[in-house]
Amino acid sequence: MLPDDKLPPISILKPLCGEDPELEKNLGAFFLQDYPEYEIIFACEEDADPALNVVRTLQGKFPKAAVKLEIGQTKYGYNAKVSNLIRAYSKASYGLILTSDSDIRPEADYLRIIASEFIRKNCHLLVNPIYGKGNSSWGAILENLHLNSLILSGLALLSIYKKTPAGFGKSMLFQRSDLERVGGFQALKDFFAEDYVLARKLSKLPGKCEVSRTILPCITSNRTVKQFINRHGRWAQARRRIANLSYLAEIFSNPIFWGLAYCTVNLFSWGSVKLWLLVISSKIILDTYQGMSLAKSKRLGNYLLVPLKDLLIGLIWSYPLVTDTVYWRDKRLRVTANTELKEAGKRKILGVKVPTVSLRKWLSHSGGS
Numbered sequence: 001m002l003p004d005d006k007l008p009p010i011s012i013l014k015p016l017c018g019e020d021p022e023l024e025k026n027l028g029a030f031f032l033q034d035y036p037e038y039e040i041i042f043a044c045e046e047d048a049d050p051a052l053n054v055v056r057t058l059q060g061k062f063p064k065a066a067v068k069l070e071i072g073q074t075k076y077g078y079n080a081k082v083s084n085l086i087r088a089y090s091k092a093s094y095g096l097i098l099t100s101d102s103d104i105r106p107e108a109d110y111l112r113i114i115a116s117e118f119i120r121k122n123c124h125l126l127v128n129p130i131y132g133k134g135n136s137s138w139g140a141i142l143e144n145l146h147l148n149s150l151i152l153s154g155l156a157l158l159s160i161y162k163k164t165p166a167g168f169g170k171s172m173l174f175q176r177s178d179l180e181r182v183g184g185f186q187a188l189k190d191f192f193a194e195d196y197v198l199a200r201k202l203s204k205l206p207g208k209c210e211v212s213r214t215i216l217p218c219i220t221s222n223r224t225v226k227q228f229i230n231r232h233g234r235w236a237q238a239r240r241r242i243a244n245l246s247y248l249a250e251i252f253s254n255p256i257f258w259g260l261a262y263c264t265v266n267l268f269s270w271g272s273v274k275l276w277l278l279v280i281s282s283k284i285i286l287d288t289y290q291g292m293s294l295a296k297s298k299r300l301g302n303y304l305l306v307p308l309k310d311l312l313i314g315l316i317w318s319y320p321l322v323t324d325t326v327y328w329r330d331k332r333l334r335v336t337a338n339t340e341l342k343e344a345g346k347r348k349i350l351g352v353k354v355p356t357v358s359l360r361k362w363l364s365h366s367g368g369s
Helices: 023-029 052-060 078-091 109-123 138-161 177-180 196-203 223-251 255-265 270-294 299-318 361-367
Strands: 010-015 039-045 069-070 097-101 125-127 132-133 171-175 208-211 217-220 325-328 333-334 341-343 347-349 350-353
Touching: 010 023, 010 078, 023 052, 023 217, 039 052, 039 078, 052 069, 069 078, 078 097, 078 196, 097 109, 109 125, 109 171, 125 196, 138 223, 138 270, 138 299, 171 196, 196 208, 208 341, 223 255, 223 299, 223 325, 223 333, 255 270, 270 299, 299 347, 341 347
Parallel strands: 010 039, 010 097, 039 069, 125 208, 132 217
Antiparallel strands: 097 171, 125 171, 325 333, 333 341, 347 350
16 A cells, blocks of 8 residues: 555545434444545535434544535436535545445545555546445345345456446545546436446546455445335346346346246246256355355355345346336436436336326226216
8 A cells, every 4th residue: 555645635425315224333434544634525415314413423523534514405417316426526625536325334444445556556437346234134135145246246247357347336436637527427417327427438538447456345234125126126227228238138147037937937847946946056055155255244044045136136137128217216217328317207118108097096086987
């Protein structure tokens, strides 16, 4: 790592929305960074947001920390996270910018490591992969199993073999001047996968976009199965609009799901079931090895839920094939090419617009006729 006099000051942009589980520990990790000069800028829409109470508590514990708060209700575009990033960025003092989500919890040397790596590699963008870490709620277990297997493997495939710039918004480090050259955060305000779009834009500049060797823990505690399904439904919609037809090949990375399809076609003959059980056993062993080696997840019993997780992911995979809409923060939006967001009119099923039927109005009308 570089000595202190070689490390540039960093502005950390932290968009907030609500109080996530273990939020105080997550944010507190940034107050404890072993780094010569940095500031943390928190941004949210509402002054009554409970996340701000956590920030103020931490300010009381660490009064010497350089902290700024920016609160505003202006919606700059459809992506609420980008609106918060625009707010935070308006208060940034330094030339090196780090965007960081509220559910990651790094070690105290995190800033020192990534800044040294960024300078040494002379890159335009440095992103950190993540692994799941949380308690034993059903949603947290499923989330961790998926993050620690397919997500990490997919990121490695894209960045190492396909040489695709990895946009992973949990932790992204870049120069302020480069951000301005590609249009700033304003150019991202109407994109669902703003991290992917930013990585694509920065990759067109002379230089490199790199994946850090430091894997960060993403805290998944207390997540529900519903949250797991909704989150990955949105991610699937984004991947479908980025990958286009090649998205169809993604299902082949889920052998448990197509193994079930094989059993179904063969009317669950004993031969097909034996093959499926072999596939399930092999996948559990593979995911256990990867989870224990990368994420240090030692709860062996959790890996028995790998088949359930993969079957759910297989069902979620089909979601963007039948509709182009997502529900995001109580708003229904269309996800178009490159994940650009647009207003959703009537529902689209298999590409055909159909009217939205209100059950309450229908019952009221039927009762009066």
